[in-house]
Amino acid sequence: MRGAVLYAPGDVRVEDRPDPKIIEPTDAIIGLSATCICGSDLWPYRGIEAIGGATPMGHEYCGIVEEVGSAVTTIKPGQFVVGSFWASDNTCELCQAGYQSACVHRTLMGTIGTQAEYARIPLADGTLVAAPEVPSADLVPHYLAASDVFGTGWFAAVAAETGPGKTVAVVGDGAVGLLGVLAARQLGAERIIAMSRHADRQKLAIKFGATDIVEERGDEGVARIKHLTRGLGAHSAIEAVGTQESMLQAINACRPGGHVGFVGVTHEASIGGMDLFMSLVHLHGGPAPVRRFLPEHMELIANGDIHPGDVFDLTLPLEDAAEGYRAMDERRAIKTLLNV
Numbered sequence: 001m002r003g004a005v006l007y008a009p010g011d012v013r014v015e016d017r018p019d020p021k022i023i024e025p026t027d028a029i030i031g032l033s034a035t036c037i038c039g040s041d042l043w044p045y046r047g048i049e050a051i052g053g054a055t056p057m058g059h060e061y062c063g064i065v066e067e068v069g070s071a072v073t074t075i076k077p078g079q080f081v082v083g084s085f086w087a088s089d090n091t092c093e094l095c096q097a098g099y100q101s102a103c104v105h106r107t108l109m110g111t112i113g114t115q116a117e118y119a120r121i122p123l124a125d126g127t128l129v130a131a132p133e134v135p136s137a138d139l140v141p142h143y144l145a146a147s148d149v150f151g152t153g154w155f156a157a158v159a160a161e162t163g164p165g166k167t168v169a170v171v172g173d174g175a176v177g178l179l180g181v182l183a184a185r186q187l188g189a190e191r192i193i194a195m196s197r198h199a200d201r202q203k204l205a206i207k208f209g210a211t212d213i214v215e216e217r218g219d220e221g222v223a224r225i226k227h228l229t230r231g232l233g234a235h236s237a238i239e240a241v242g243t244q245e246s247m248l249q250a251i252n253a254c255r256p257g258g259h260v261g262f263v264g265v266t267h268e269a270s271i272g273g274m275d276l277f278m279s280l281v282h283l284h285g286g287p288a289p290v291r292r293f294l295p296e297h298m299e300l301i302a303n304g305d306i307h308p309g310d311v312f313d314l315t316l317p318l319e320d321a322a323e324g325y326r327a328m329d330e331r332r333a334i335k336t337l338l339n340v
């Protein structure tokens with residue numbers, strides 16, 4: 001099969017990779033309909049996260065089940081399925097509590113590499129959710145977005161306790177932040193303040209439901225949020241970047257008693273003790289348990305209620321993955337979909 005492999009920073013190649021095979025009886029093999037490039041794929045692409053030699057890339061996926069192992073009972077060949085970037089059994093105590101991204105049997109799909117024609121999916125019955133039918137091509141991007149980026153934005157909105165009557169500040173205008181806006185709208189937030197200084201991203205934020213745009217960053221951005229909220233701060237803040245500045249911006253934009261949902265991968269952030277102590281906010285976040293939300297999200301998508309795939313502003317064939325990485329690295333694209 002063909003698949004994307006990172007050889008060194010900036011060097012992604014699509015090449016022949018071995019066809020995946022059933023290894024465990026709980027595995028399934030899927031033929032991908034589409035995959036995509038994640039902001040987190042840019043960390044190794046930019047050399048910020050070290051790789052140990054040639055590394056298959058990708059962890060977002062949807063497609064048709066080709067084959068299942070002997071112990072797989074609910075997932076069947078021919079079904080269109082979506083799974084999260086963590087494979088999970090969905091039965092252990094942590095899964096049952098809604099934290100499938102911390103499943104005691106979890107496997108990180110990035111270690112398998114789903115920017116490829118086929119992928120092995122561990123723990124298929126727990127990991128995968130089947131759509132009611134094989135969707136038309138126009139629905140595929142929306143299902144694909146549910147595999148990670150939308151579920152992650154949604155988790156941030158849930159962790160930030162977004163809901164009716166709430167004002168939400170969204171820090172980060174990447175794909176996750178933008179879909180955090182959509183999640184906040186869907187969860188009934190009254191006011192959604194998107195922090196963005198890029199016209200094209202502001203436009204998408206408004207399409208997804210933002211009511212206000214704040215262009216300032218850091219302390220100025222916080223001051224602007226305070227100004228918009230009678231000096232109190234937002235009830236909820238979504239942090240979808242993962243830097244020191246964005247984390248502090250989210251904490252400081254939040255009012256005492258409010259909630260910060262953070263899903264940016266915090267490679268660089270460290271929070272000073274006094275910043276934390278004086279904030280009086282709730283902090284919750286981490287790798288999103290996307291699997292918790294998949295059944296609900298797939299139903300919303302099947303019904304045409306939400307269109308999270310609108311976040312893809314560049315679509316390329318899998319063979320052109322290298323250009324997809326370049327476009328995201330240079331911020332010419334918000335998020336690249338790769339058709340398989």
Ligand SMILES: [Zn+2]
Nearest residue numbers: 090092095103
């Ligand atoms: Zn589990």
